[in-house]
Amino acid sequence: MSIKYTVVERGEPGVTGGGKKKWYAQVQYDGEMTVDDLVAEIEKFSALSEADIRGVIIALENVIHKELVNGKIIRLDKLGSFYPSLSSSGADSEKDFSVSYIKGAKVNYRPGKRITDSLTTATFSKKK
Structure with a gap:
């Protein structure tokens, strides 16, 4: 592939x-790979049931959401890290800065070494 x-x-x-x-x-x-597809693939490598796998994925999503909103970095070992970042306008001084300067927040993802290493072995083919 x-x-x-x-x-x-x-x-x-x-x-x-x-x-x-x-x-x-x-x-x-x-x-795309949906949660259903991921569950089916994970079942092949695990003794867990479909319901158990689905429950873990949903719980992981809930915990990541909860902790990102609290400013935490979520490190998932070889999978990588999720972390919040901010976008803001600049103030002339620290004293002048207020929360109104913050434009929004987003989630960043930094893949782990195993994932980045997997792409070093990828091959490429031009779509016809």
Whole structure:
């Protein structure tokens, strides 16, 4: 199996009219994995029942949600880490800064070594 890609033309970011255009690879996704699909795959590697696996996935989602909102970093060993980050406007001084400068929060994900290493062995093929 390989990661399928197409080639797309893109202009230079921030240049009016696109500047000099170049061609770049773009992943062509090969479907999705739903919770049902993940449960079926995990069952093959585990003695746990479908209900147990589904329960653990839902509980993990709930705990991650709860702890991210409390500003925690969630480290899942080889799977990686989830952590919150903020986007804000700048104030002229620390004293001038207030919560109103915060535009929003988002979740970042940093994959673990095992996941990043798995992509070093990936092969690529152009989608026809």
